Amino acid sequence: MPQLAMRGGTPVRTAKFFQWPHYDESELRNAEEVIRSRRWFSGMRGADKGTKTEEFERRFADYHECDFGIACANGTVALEIALRAAGVGAGDEVIVPAVTFIATLSAVLQVNAIPIVVDTQYSDHCISPKAVEAAITDRTKAIIPVHFGGFSCNMDRLMSLAKQHKFVVIEDAAHAHGAVYKGRKIGALGHMATFSFQESKTMTAGEGGIVTCNDPGFAERCIMFRSCGRKEDESWYVHYDLAVNYRLAEIQSAILLAQLDRLDDQLKTKNENAAFLNDLLSGVSGIEPVPGDGSTDRNGYYLYLLRYFKGEFSGVSRNRFVEALNAEGIPSHIGYPWPLTKNPMFQEIEDGAKGCPYTCPYYGKEVSVKDAAVPVSEKICEETVVIPHQVLLSPPKELEDIVKAIRKIQQSAAELL
Numbered sequence: 001m002p003q004l005a006m007r008g009g010t011p012v013r014t015a016k017f018f019q020w021p022h023y024d025e026s027e028l029r030n031a032e033e034v035i036r037s038r039r040w041f042s043g044m045r046g047a048d049k050g051t052k053t054e055e056f057e058r059r060f061a062d063y064h065e066c067d068f069g070i071a072c073a074n075g076t077v078a079l080e081i082a083l084r085a086a087g088v089g090a091g092d093e094v095i096v097p098a099v100t101f102i103a104t105l106s107a108v109l110q111v112n113a114i115p116i117v118v119d120t121q122y123s124d125h126c127i128s129p130k131a132v133e134a135a136i137t138d139r140t141k142a143i144i145p146v147h148f149g150g151f152s153c154n155m156d157r158l159m160s161l162a163k164q165h166k167f168v169v170i171e172d173a174a175h176a177h178g179a180v181y182k183g184r185k186i187g188a189l190g191h192m193a194t195f196s197f198q199e200s201k202t203m204t205a206g207e208g209g210i211v212t213c214n215d216p217g218f219a220e221r222c223i224m225f226r227s228c229g230r231k232e233d234e235s236w237y238v239h240y241d242l243a244v245n246y247r248l249a250e251i252q253s254a255i256l257l258a259q260l261d262r263l264d265d266q267l268k269t270k271n272e273n274a275a276f277l278n279d280l281l282s283g284v285s286g287i288e289p290v291p292g293d294g295s296t297d298r299n300g301y302y303l304y305l306l307r308y309f310k311g312e313f314s315g316v317s318r319n320r321f322v323e324a325l326n327a328e329g330i331p332s333h334i335g336y337p338w339p340l341t342k343n344p345m346f347q348e349i350e351d352g353a354k355g356c357p358y359t360c361p362y363y364g365k366e367v368s369v370k371d372a373a374v375p376v377s378e379k380i381c382e383e384t385v386v387i388p389h390q391v392l393l394s395p396p397k398e399l400e401d402i403v404k405a406i407r408k409i410q411q412s413a414a415e416l417l
């Protein structure tokens with residue numbers, strides 16, 4: 001039996017997979033153009049006429065089949081801007097999934113609203129519409145479904161609940177640029193959507209974010225909250241609401257224009273390669289690709305998600321398996337280590353913590369995030385193995401190494417105990 005790399009053996013792979021972030025002459029050319037132009041600032045309201053940011057917003061919105069794009073500093077503040085634009089504030093409830101990056105929840109706290117954390121569904125790690133329905137109250141002002149890893153949430157069901165109960169749906173699409181749900185691009189399926197361009201994302205300028213929507217009223221409010229509370233045709237020093245500077249810089253937009261040109265081709269390759277890898281893995285026991293619920297026509301593939309069953313690996317823990325996989329030259333990680341509710345910010349609130357959002361006089365009852373029951377999310381966090389998206393941009397032949405490494409670890413798993 002070949003020796004595991006963790007035990008001093010030769011790794012399955014020493015060559016690197018496709019490297020991220022990816023760039024070519026177009027990023028360099030676009031960035032140089034901005035630098036030479038000396039127009040580095042996107043303007044008073046964040047995307048003034050003739051700027052790269054204005055061009056990027058228009059092209060990104062067109063690509064996602066929606067009317068407006070409001071570019072901003074990152075995906076976290078994109079969520080905050082969208083919540084403020086929707087009028088969410090102190091004492092309002094916002095339903096969020098338990099498995100996601102902290103930003104989905106912290107943006108709610110930033111506007112002094114109350115996050116109601118609900119369970120996700122096993123099939124695709126997206127928010128469970130059933131759990132959403134059970135959590136709706138007369139204080140529910142918004143929900144933030146996360147298109148997890150690139151799978152689209154059950155938007156038909158969520159939008160019908162929104163219509164019935166009159167709340168706003170803000171899609172957190174940080175994982176899902178270009179994803180397609182039942183023939184329609186995500187991005188304007190809800191009332192607003194937000195994206196991140198942080199370095200690990202499938203389009204990046206190092207940092208960056210955008211809100212997309214179809215409603216001109218929401219768009220106008222997003223622009224105001226993106227840039228110091230300013231309104232059109234007013235001066236630099238006239239402010240209509242409490243808002244700070246969340247603008248994107250021109251050089252970031254210039255880079256994002258080049259990244260957007262490549263997105264379609266990269267998504268095609270990733271979807272083809274994921275199908276190829278799914279097929280190869282169907283012959284391996286104890287590892288299975290997260291299947292989705294069948295409604296995602298094109299996955300955004302920010303994460304290639306696997307379920308790991310330790311019983312088929314001599315009882316080796318998921319974390320140890322991931323260490324072994326990395327040692328064999330396969331980049332991988334465990335994803336979100338626990339449901340958001342388990343974070344110290346909720347579990348270890350100091351005695352006497354007071355003020356919105358921990359205790360909210362507008363809410364009129366106790367705020368408790370830490371006790372939310374989210375059993376499916378717990379299971380997901382225990383089982384998941386993530387392969388980052390850029391690996392799927394490597395030639396199929398190289399992806400065979402992933403399967404080789406998993407089989408090798410499985411054969412010698414007992415050595416890892």
Ligand SMILES: Cc1ncc(COP(=O)(O)O)c(C=O)c1O
Nearest residue numbers: 074075076101103174196197198
């Ligand atoms: C689901 C989700 N939402 C929001 C964000 C926040 O994006 P940013 O890092 O650009 O603030 C992230 C970032 O990883 C994310 O994964």
